[in-house]
Amino acid sequence: MSALTLSGISGSAWYASLRHPVINPTNRKCSTVPILSLNNQYSRNFHLSWLGFFVAFLSWFAFSPLIPDVIKTDLKLTSAEVGNSNIVSLCSTLIVRVISGPLVDRYGPRKVMAILLIIGAIPSGLAGTVSTANGLYIVRFFIGILGGTFVSCQAWNTVFFDKNVVGTANALGGGWGNSGGGFTFIIMIALFNQLLADGMSPHIAWRVAFAIVPVPILLFVAAATLIFGTDHPAGKWSDRHGTVATAPPVSDDQTSIINTKITKTKSGEDIETGDEKDIKVTVTAINLVSELDTAVNEPLSLDMAYKIIFNPLTWLPALAYMTTFGYELAIDANLANVLYTLLKSPTFGQTKAGYIAGIYGLLNVFSRPLGGYFGDLIYVKFGVPGKKYLTIACGIAQGLLSLGLGFYIDNHSHPSLTVIIVIFVILALFNEVANGVNFSLVPHCNPNSNGFMVSVTALGVW
Numbered sequence: 001m002s003a004l005t006l007s008g009i010s011g012s013a014w015y016a017s018l019r020h021p022v023i024n025p026t027n028r029k030c031s032t033v034p035i036l037s038l039n040n041q042y043s044r045n046f047h048l049s050w051l052g053f054f055v056a057f058l059s060w061f062a063f064s065p066l067i068p069d070v071i072k073t074d075l076k077l078t079s080a081e082v083g084n085s086n087i088v089s090l091c092s093t094l095i096v097r098v099i100s101g102p103l104v105d106r107y108g109p110r111k112v113m114a115i116l117l118i119i120g121a122i123p124s125g126l127a128g129t130v131s132t133a134n135g136l137y138i139v140r141f142f143i144g145i146l147g148g149t150f151v152s153c154q155a156w157n158t159v160f161f162d163k164n165v166v167g168t169a170n171a172l173g174g175g176w177g178n179s180g181g182g183f184t185f186i187i188m189i190a191l192f193n194q195l196l197a198d199g200m201s202p203h204i205a206w207r208v209a210f211a212i213v214p215v216p217i218l219l220f221v222a223a224a225t226l227i228f229g230t231d232h233p234a235g236k237w238s239d240r241h242g243t244v245a246t247a248p249p250v251s252d253d254q255t256s257i258i259n260t261k262i263t264k265t266k267s268g269e270d271i272e273t274g275d276e277k278d279i280k281v282t283v284t285a286i287n288l289v290s291e292l293d294t295a296v297n298e299p300l301s302l303d304m305a306y307k308i309i310f311n312p313l314t315w316l317p318a319l320a321y322m323t324t325f326g327y328e329l330a331i332d333a334n335l336a337n338v339l340y341t342l343l344k345s346p347t348f349g350q351t352k353a354g355y356i357a358g359i360y361g362l363l364n365v366f367s368r369p370l371g372g373y374f375g376d377l378i379y380v381k382f383g384v385p386g387k388k389y390l391t392i393a394c395g396i397a398q399g400l401l402s403l404g405l406g407f408y409i410d411n412h413s414h415p416s417l418t419v420i421i422v423i424f425v426i427l428a429l430f431n432e433v434a435n436g437v438n439f440s441l442v443p444h445c446n447p448n449s450n451g452f453m454v455s456v457t458a459l460g461v462w
Contacts, residue, residue: 028233029162033169041230042160045110046169048221048229052113053153053177055221056146057184057361059124059214060089061332063140065185065354066192066209068337070202071136081133086333089140093147094459100148101455102300104155108237109451110229113152117222120146124214128207146218151458153177155451158443159232159240164376167387167440171372174439175364175432178325181332182361187213189354298448308452313445317438318457320391324398324435328428331360335424342409343417356421363428371436379440387441394434401427 021030021042030042037043063071067082077085096116103112123142130136153173161169188209195205231237298304308314336357340350371394378386405423409415439457446453 023233024162027162030160030233031162031164033161033165033172035172041233045156045160045229046173048225049109049113049153049156050173050175050177052117052221052225053149053173054180054183055214055217056117056120056149057178057180058187058217059120059127059143059210060093060146061181061184061361062124062127062188062210062214063089063136064333065188065336065357066206066350068340068353069350070192070206074203074206075130075133075136077133077136081136082337085133085136085140088137089144089333090147090329092141092144096145096148097151097455097458099455100151101155101449101452101458104152104451104454105449106299108231109152109156109159110225110231111237113149113156114222114225114229116145116149116152117218117225120149121215121218121222124210124218127210130207150174150177151451151454154439154442154454154458158450158454163443164379166443167372167375167379167437168369169372170439170443171375171436172369175366175368175372175436178328178364178368178432179362182358182364185336185354185358185361189351193351300449300452304449305452308446308449308456311446314453314456316388317442317445318459320395320434320438321457321459323395324431324438327398327402328360328431328435331424331428332357335360339417339420342415342420348417356417359421360424360428363425364432367429367432368436371433371438372440373436374433375437375440384441384444387437387444391434391437391441394430394437397430398427398434401430 018032018036019034020032020037021034021040022032023029024031033046034040034043035046038047063085067077067085071077072082100112100116120143123139123145127139127143130139154170157169157173158166191209191213192205195208196202200208232240234240234242336350336353339356340348340353343353374390375387378390382389401423405420405427408419408423442453442457443450
């Protein structure tokens with residue numbers, strides 16, 4: 001989970017790295033990922049970042065598990081209208097992701113995250129008023145605003161975590177947040193069935209489910225983000241330039257990394273064994289910096305936007321994101337409907353299809369973090385190119401498995417549910433690991449405009 005883990009240290013030290021932040025004094029970023037603590041700003045902001053993205057799914061994907069049967073029947077939708085509603089939802093996500101990146105660079109990811117959650121709660125509360133296909137399009141379009149929380153999630157972690165663990169932090173945040181897609185299937189189906197058991201009609205139950213789950217949770221997490229989150233390791237977002245070369249002192253409960261160089265005598269003796277009169281010792285504090293170490297988010301200018309947009313390094317991660325997370329969104333939105341259509345029977349209905357489809361998103365709990373960890377691991381030996389080639393390798397495996405699943409379904413009139421699950425689980429692992437590795441690469445591209453870079457990359461959902 002950190003540079004310590006990558007060096008192969010003892011289990012106790014690794015456990016300590018999960019509890020205590022180790023701060024780089026050059027940029028005040030954390031060189032560990034202290035996920036088992038809440039008593040420091042690095043831990044709190046990490047957990048708020050993924051939690052904000054997680055709860056966004058509770059509304060953003062809430063239609064998917066219920067639309068194949070209940071909502072489709074209640075609103076008298078055609079299959080084409082169901083598909084169009086999925087497309088409309090992604091369109092607004094694209095727009096908001098473009099806008100939110102520059103806003104993150106100017107105002108900070110914490111504020112942008114909270115605002116998106118609050119705005120997204122409004123159409124979520126209005127979902128129950130839908131009675132036509134056009135109404136569904138409008139509500140899903142505005143609920144799609146919540147998809148922009150991904151930009152804030154990734155940019156927030158990049159602000160707080162150093163280059164040796166930023167891949168792991170981003171992948172953990174993105175993966176745990178993304179697992180909200182899987183949990184949404186379980187939560188919405190279970191709640192809907194419970195409301196039916198309590199005597200509500202399907203017409204009322206799915207509408208009430210939206211009011212009970214997404215709205216209060218979105219507002220609660222938005223409030224927690226504003227109250228307990230912080231903008232930057234230096235404090236306020238306006239103070240972010242104060243960390244470079246003039247880092248504030250490290251707190252008492254934190255450890256600071258100081259890289260030192262000791263010059264030995266010609267005979268190779270060190271301080272303890274050499275003759276004090278004959279030894280010349282030079283102790284120099286060295287900050288081994290890369291562009292990522294000293295980069296600070298700057299407000300986007302036209303000149304900066306031009307350079308970023310026409311830089312091939314900007315679009316390669318976006319292309320990889322399109323083929324990983326864009327692919328995953330398409331699977332999440334349609335898998336339940338596909339399974340229900342292929343296997344519909346008295347023993348296989350909407351509920352079972354939804355639960356099985358939720359597996360794909362739930363795998364993000366560990367598969368995408370694993371990708372970020374592998375990215376940081378390979379970075380130690382091979383640098384940034386290592387992350388690039390690992391992303392490509394996982395993408396190739398994902399493509400081959402996708403073809404295999406398609407060929408299997410096309411060539412079997414009665415495909416086996418077990419075989420389908422096995423193939424799509426293995427496929428999901430490569431898909432989500434590739435996504436994690438790709439976003440361990442993103443912080444190295446255009447680091448002075450990380451928010452805008454994340455926005456451009458996140459356009460890959462189209």
